[in-house]
Amino acid sequence: MKQMRDSEAAKQSSSDMSTTGRMDVAASLGSHGREIPETISNVVFGLDNVQVFYGDFQAVRDVSMQIGRNEITAFIGPSGCGKSTLLRSFNRMNDLIPGARVAGSLTYHGYDVYAPNVDPIEVRRRIGMVFQKPNVFPKSIYENVAYGPKVNKMKVNMDDLVEECLTRAALWDEVKDDLKKSAYALSGGQQQRLVIARCIAVKPDVILMDEPCASLDPIATAKVEDLMQELANDYTIVIVTHNMQQAARVSDRTAFFTADVDSAGVRHGRLVEYGPTRSIFTAPNDPRTEDYISGRFG
Amino acid sequence: MSTLAQATPAAADDNPLRQVKARNGEKVIKALLATAAAVSVATTFGIVISLLVPSITFFSEISITEFLFTTTWTPLFANPQYGVLPLIAGTFVITIIAISVAIPLGLGSAVYLSEFASSKVRRTVKPVLEVLEGVPTVVYGFFALEFMTQLILRPIFPGIQVFNALSAGLVMGIMIIPTVASLAEDAMSAVPGGLRDGAYALGATKRQTALRVVIPAALSGIVAAFVLGISRAIGETMVVTVAAGLMPNLTLNPFEGMQTMTSYIAAAASGDVSTGSIEYQSIFAVGLLLFVITFAMNALSIRLVRKYRQTYQ
């Protein structure tokens, strides 16, 4: 019974959001000092009843939301609620998992990402991804950055591009004399910034980040967070994080997910609440959101 | 003056950290494992010594220069000559043919299995490969002689001899494919999935991911697979004994019959050479040479692997 009521409440709150209902209509302030209006005018991703399956198992059910251009959107929620699964469906990384399947409608600048004539390679070139574990290639620092432009046959001055991307990733000064050295010689925090440099080298317009700071120390985390703020001027960023302070610090909007248990005892992830970060953190609509961000749950 | 209390050592038996259990089981296991290791080291030494002792007698009669640099190998003739070059040439030619088959096809199958095949295909093909590795080599020998030479090579190259290096080399290559494929596939499967995800997320295709990320990352294992394949080719005996003929022949022409170091050893050891004779000792001299060559190959491969080793975190 309680379950039922909770999901009703969730439905209630998400419809509230889409119609800009009783939530604080006044613009919220994201942490990088930009006005965050209640509604998203410049939509990059439009999700309508997105569901993600692994074989018969439905990991994510009925997510409807929009991701705004040049915003930082944070996905938060307890472990196993499908944040990574949903994130990987944005750039069709789930295609690589046998049996994984996406239903519903997921558009990118209005184009259906899963339309039959869409090339996942093109999708991934425009929508970059940074992973939890810094997955630098066993190559030199230079070759790591140059890899993407090379496989995409971009006609660029490679030396300039490498310098530009490493500079944007706030890594250039630390590595400019060691470009030929193995990327494995870098620290974890440097590796993660190298991965970000590698990602922006193919000139994407979205960067998806799945717990990018989970294996970093606080100083490296602060550097990556600063970098995200800086990158948000040119890129749309979606970040999954377990760190509430991080979500509050860096993001403009926050989506809270949780997992419902169905009658057969199977857990399915669902979106509970989505809105400007300030509203989510100061005046959440759903008691589960409040419990989660205040650390009482999850 | 220090105000910190000095720790007074407690009486031996109330020390909470003292060893209570004897843990004898651990000692037994350690001893057993050490014995196992010692047996294999001792065996290697035994082999070296049993090769060295007769070889020393052999080289007191035949100089090392004569052995290595003259071109006629006729130990069983009335006027025997011990120039090992024809055997080295035979080994060399057949090994080259074998690895030019085994390395590309083995690596190709490994890339296919690890990067392209569905997990169902992989689960069926991998065990088949491993079974193929266990087929007795004499079977491959007859396959080379009866099938490869008679049905395939003869119609294409009518002048080819019945016993020839080409059929032995080709079939030996086919025989080694599973070894190379299986080891290289292991090396590529061990590359963390995160690296592939990283490449795909940049818009790389499967081919680009396989060739430019997975293979470089697995290079040390792949090189090891190649070296093992080459070592098997050099050391392979039955296929060449059956299909390449037993005539020492200093040539690089693969259409002719040849004898390799291994097939000489097999033939001479099963013939009626008398123990202690110089022909008998020549078996060990050739064996020692084979040992040195294989040892050098392995040492080289260890250096290569160290040089190219890519460690994952």
Ligand SMILES: Nc1ncnc2c1ncn2[C@@H]1O[C@H](COP(=O)(O)OP(=O)(O)OP(=O)(O)O)[C@@H](O)[C@H]1O
């Ligand atoms: N490759 C897969 N195959 C099958 N099931 C999967 C796969 N990956 C994830 N799942 C399942 O999907 C559900 C959601 O997983 P997901 O990794 O998206 O959660 P998450 O919210 O990212 O969790 P975390 O915070 O721990 O990273 C889980 O029940 C998980 O077991």
Ligand SMILES: [Mg+2]
């Ligand atoms: Mg996750």
